[in-house]
Structures are given as structure tokens and as C-alpha cells.
Amino acid sequence: MGKWTETDIPGQHGRVAVVTGANTGIGFETAKALATRGASVVLACRNPDKARAAAERIGGTTEVVRLDLASLDSVREAAEEIRDRHRRVDLLVNNAGVTGLSGRTEDGFEIQFGVNHLGHFALTGRLLDLLLATPGSRVVTVSSIGHRFGRIDPADPQSGGGAYARSKLANLLFTQALHRRLSGTDTISVAAHPGGASTEVFRYSSPFFRVPNLVIARLFGRTPAMGALPTLRAATDPGVKGGDYFGPAGLFEIGGFPDLVTASSRAHDVQLQQRLWAVSEELTNVAYPKPARHS
Template identity: 65%
Template sequence: MNKWFRLVRGRVAVVTGANTGIGFATARALAEHGTRVVLACRDARKAHDAASRIGPGAEVVRLDLASLASVREAAAELRARHDRIDLLINNAGVTNAPGRTADGFETQFGVNHLGHFAWTALLLDRVLAVPGSRVVTVSSIAHRFGRIDPEDLRAASGYPASKLANLLFAYELTKRLRGTGTASLAAHPGGAATEIFRHSSAVFRGANLAIARVFGRTPAMGALPTLRAAIDPGASNGEYYGPGGLFEIRGCPEPVKSSARSHDAGLQKRLWEGSLRATGVGCPV
């Protein structure tokens, strides 16, 4: 993978949720190889601390994906700083988070899908300005258990539904980007010891950490599928990467298959249209 990093030296990568876990590992790996990284995070203090650990190639923009107003403000700030974005990596996520977003959506669905949908739409022209640019959306094995009614996104809830939505979005974006020179790809980390389960019960958190440790899945390992989707010159529009080993929990990053539901073209289109209505954003594709 090291030989691929040369291709993104001097480019601009924006990573959501990059102050910790897989997002931090992704941003640090890119910065170590000469990429200028923007850490888009809800907690600005933690983000600045993470940026200082990454080094001078890192900058911060405050982004709260649970608020569409914050998404718009952060996108406007980023657009003022950068006229091009080479890599847009939609990594941030929550699970078992209580309550609803500032806009009235269930928190997991609002943050994991709708926030990223609006974020991508508001920045996509900056990505389209770069031949060979990519949008990488991080999903999960849990997408296989997700169900969504795209006609009623106010009722959409749960981590699996949000992760299914991530893939439906990534695949619909794939079709809309054909012929533009920009690609949409997706990835999942397998099992990794991160803070995403911080809202879960102590028993669930302990079980997740135990599984991750047994399989040796550190955040740096969990970041590898995202990094391959972002920098492998052979990666193609529409591909989905994850660990190639047992149950896609561990192993080197490889192209993997997602559920039949995630490939439902009608569902992809209806979710896209419903997400436009729910977020109130426009999109250049």
C-alpha cells in the first residue's frame, strides 16, 4: 500500500470523525505520506489535539453531523479555504446514541447518513473539480440487517439502517458520477476496537473490545479498507472494500460483496430523493 500513497502526496483529504479511532488512523496515515488533511469533527478541542499529534499537514473544521445548520456552516468554511478536494472520506459514525438530531431525525440515522449526505452534496463541486478525485463512504457489516422506508425518513432508525443507507447512497452516487472523472467507493472496517460503541452498555462494549483484541483489529487495521478505497489506483467507481478474512472481521482489505438490498436500484434512487427532501440541500449530480 505504501507505493500508492505517493499518488496522493500534496493533495487535500477531508475526513469526518478524524479526532479518534479509524478516522484518526486514516488521517494520520495520509498526512504521514504528504497529504494535507482536514479533520472535520464535532469536538473542536479534541480535533485540534488530534491535529497536533498528526503534524503540520493537518487542519480542523468543526462539524456536527447531528445539525444540518452546522453541516452548512462547516461546508461554507471549508469551501472558503479550499477550491478543490481530492478525497472526501465520510467516516464519522455513532451507534446506540440516544435521542434525535437538531432537525428531528433519529440520531444514528441522522448522523451516519443524512449528515453525510448533506455534507457530500454541499462539497461535491469541490470534489468534481479534481480529475481522479474520490468520495469514500464508511459502512459496516451491520448493513445486512438494515431496513429503510425512504418515503418516511423521520421514522428511519437504528445503526443497521444507517449503514445500509450509507451503501445505498454510495452506490447511487456511483451512477451519478459516471463520466465525471470522480469516483464513489465504500468500505467497512470489520471488527475494530474504537469509541463508536461509547453509547452502548458496558457488557456490549466489553464484548466488542474482546472480539477486536482476539482478532488483532486496532483502529490502524480498521482503517486499511478505507485507505485502499481512497488511494489504490486500481480501485474502481462503485467498489466496496473490507477485510478479506473470516466473516470479513479480519484480514487484508479486499473487494467484498454487500447485501442484495444495498444493490436495489429503486431503493437507491428513492433514498437519494428522500434525502434531498429531508436535508433541503441541492446536489450538482
């Protein structure tokens, strides 16, 4: 098989896609590619003005919903707005993320864990019935190479060092746990990571962390458009299966075109997945509907 590129995206006409953090970087490129192929794309972003400007640049059928993943009230309101506007959701791309920030969310969560994991956990749960009612729907959660350095204590998943890596490991634990819950349905849960990409996710990081990442991204030609390809493949390739994880196929998964990659052994720890799921439901007060299996 040749290199998978944006030209391999099949037509998306009639599909509704929700992309978080879609006003810049990888999220913008993901939304743009989907809209170009005919999808109706909801840009779910914290700053509506920036999102509207992005929607104008993207063109096609695009709309904006305000979503602040650092606020569970905002997550609830965004989900309600999406539900009011649409009777189906074919694709949910949990893309937005922060790194280098310290402090707490509106609900008192460590901010990187709260935004990168808990906010998306709550949003997915609140939209899951629409996804389940849409044949062939997908949840794509964007993780990072950095998940390999993550450690999670299920008794206190917000504590310890390496907050960003911990949140990105949580993304993969969530992906796999959701994959099992969706077994026997027409909805799948998959994940992707961009490799090294020059995006605004590092804007709050210290120069010690930000500069090497940007240098690596440029050396490997990882523009936001290239960084979006693993997400786009996870979202649109007809051959994708539940639980799949896509990233760049090059050296150390930093550069190259998207292909199946392997997550760390911790990401496949079923007991850790289950314990994190239970804690996430408790912290967000979002209980997932029980999927109806096909006979």
C-alpha cells in the same frame, strides 16, 4: 497480489483530503496515514479542541474545521469554511459515526440515521462541485458489517428497530446511487468497512453490545490502524473503481487485510437507492449539482 498495507499508499503530495470524525479511532488513523504521505488533511470534527490535539499528534499539513453532523446548519458552515480555504477537494472520507444513541438531532432526525447518513449526504452535496472540479477525486463512505441487518422503509426511513444497521445500509445505498450519478466524470464514489475494530464508536452502546464487539476486535487484532486500512485502500489505491466496496478479507470480514467485498442485496436495490436519495434531498434541503459528463 500480496497483502495491502499502509506502505502501499502512493504519495499524496498536492492532494486535499477532508476526513470526518478524524480526532479518534479509524478517522484519526486515516488522517494520519494520508498526512504522512503528504496530503493536506482537514480534520472535520464536532469537538475542535480534541481535533486540534489530534492534528498536533498527526503533524504534517493538517487543519481543523468544526463539523457537527447532527446539525445541518453546522454542516453548511463547515462546507463553507472548507470552500473558503480550498479551491479543490481530492478526497472526502465520510467516516464519522455514532451507535447506541437514542434521541433526535438538532433538525429532528433520528440521531443515528441523521448523523451517519443525512449529515454526510448533506456534506457531500455541498462539497460536490469542488470534488467534480478536481481530477481523480473520490468520495469514500464508511459503512459496517452491520448493514446486512439493516432494513429501510423508504416511506419512513427513520423508523423501526436496528437504527445503526439501518444507517449503515443507508451509507451503501448512498454510495451506489452517487456512483451512478458520477458516471462519466472524473470523480468516483466508493465504500469501505473496518470489520471488527476497537474504536470509540461503541462508547454509547450497552455493555451487551459493546463488550462482545471489543472482545472480537481484540481476538482478530483489529486495532484502529488495522480498521482504517479498508478506508485507506478505497481512498488511495490507483486500481479502485466507482462503486467498489472494501473490507477485511478474513473470516466473516471481521479480520484480515483489505480487499474487495460484497454488500448485501438490499444495498444494490436500485429502486431503494433512488427513493432514499429523494427522501434525503427533501429532509436535508440539499440538491446535488448535476455533473457534467465527459464526451
